[in-house]
């Protein structure tokens with residue numbers, strides 16, 4: 001159970017509740033498997049390499065470089081209202097790749113391959129389970145930090 005921005009969740013997601021706590025505190029984390037050392041971002045509760053469920057969260061800086069991008073005009077079901085929007089594939093400075101929305105801090109005509117980015121988590125606060133997506137923003141962009149409880 002955790003309390004977050006005034007909401008209390010009773011969902012027993014003990015494996016990932018620390019991930020939510022770190023996000024709340026403005027820190028981005030990935031996972032590292034304690035068995036084989038494989039790392040993943042976004043974090044995975046079960047290792048993609050050896051299937052072990054024994055993992056620890058490690059802080060990630062979220063710095064990234066845009067590898068490629070595309071504008072979605074014909075949006076899939078559920079996203080019609082927000083089209084057109086731009087998604088980018090970015091290489092993370094600390095390893096790995098992320099596919100995410102290009103956020104509001106970057107005007108559409110300034111998006112270019114090779115530009116520096118900051119991965120920013122966007123949290124759905126209206127749902128009980130931890131639900132997060134990421135956007136790619138200008139370097140230095142931060143996200144909400146919850147007041148101390």
Ligand SMILES: [Zn+2]
Pocket residue numbers: 033034035036037038047048049050051052
């Ligand atoms: Zn592993």
